[in-house]
């Protein structure tokens with residue numbers, strides 16, 4: 001297995017998404033948390049309360065930046081002003097990497113504010129990888145791309161999502177933020193085996209893992225980030241870290257946000273799996289057994 005360039009960050013442990021309803025609790029109680037993930041777009045401003053809070057957080061915690069508007073799969077050119085603001089924030093937070101989604105969401109200067117799936121074609125591989133390379137060169141920290149949950153597929157696709165991910169990250173020479181909840185949600189919506197996806201990911205490129213809860217409806221699953229993580233997603237998480245090794249892990253909870261303590265408790269369930277993996281030699285092949293889910 002090739003060396004994982006992000007191994008230096010495995011001691012990042014388990015993080016929590018920094019959310020406004022928790023600001024006061026965190027600043028007053030100073031809970032022990034390995035790191036916070038911040039949404040870059042919330043802090044790409046010249047001043048005001050969000051930046052003041054961020055600076056207080058940075059005094060005590062490590063922070064990793066996560067973006068929601070890069071749209072690597074969109075064909076329109078990157079916005080230079082947006083990139084410059086992003087770079088300024090990268091310097092402020094000293095984020096070890098910069099993540100955003102493998103998706104598109106803008107056309108002709110209009111933004112959907114959605115994370116839309118890309119047609120898995122060779123043309124899209126070229127467009128997406130070139131954009132990621134451009135951003136990586138500009139911001140001067142590793143870029144890490146996240147697989148999105150999806151609810152539609154393109155007839156034009158000529159490869160699977162995981163084949164597309166592999167091709168893009170190789171050409172862009174970037175990292176991966178593996179969202180195992182997104183893999184689960186998409187596998188249910190598009191009827192594929194999520195274990196096959198997890199087993200195909202180039203382990204040496206995975207910098208971070210996302211876990212989250214979702215909502216199940218009659219005919220589809222929606223990635224709502226408003227519930228605890230379900231057991232099948234924990235099982236996928238266990239399978240992923242068994243292959244990849246201990247990996248910086250982040251719980252996303254974005255709607256119906258409960259108390260900080262409850263979010264923290266849910267995130268720390270990942271510790272059980274990380275400890276199990278730390279005692280095991282790394283899996284060399286995809287066929288090796290995965291961890292037992294026992295919490």
Ligand SMILES: [Fe+2]
Nearest residue numbers: 146179210252
């Ligand atoms: Fe995610």
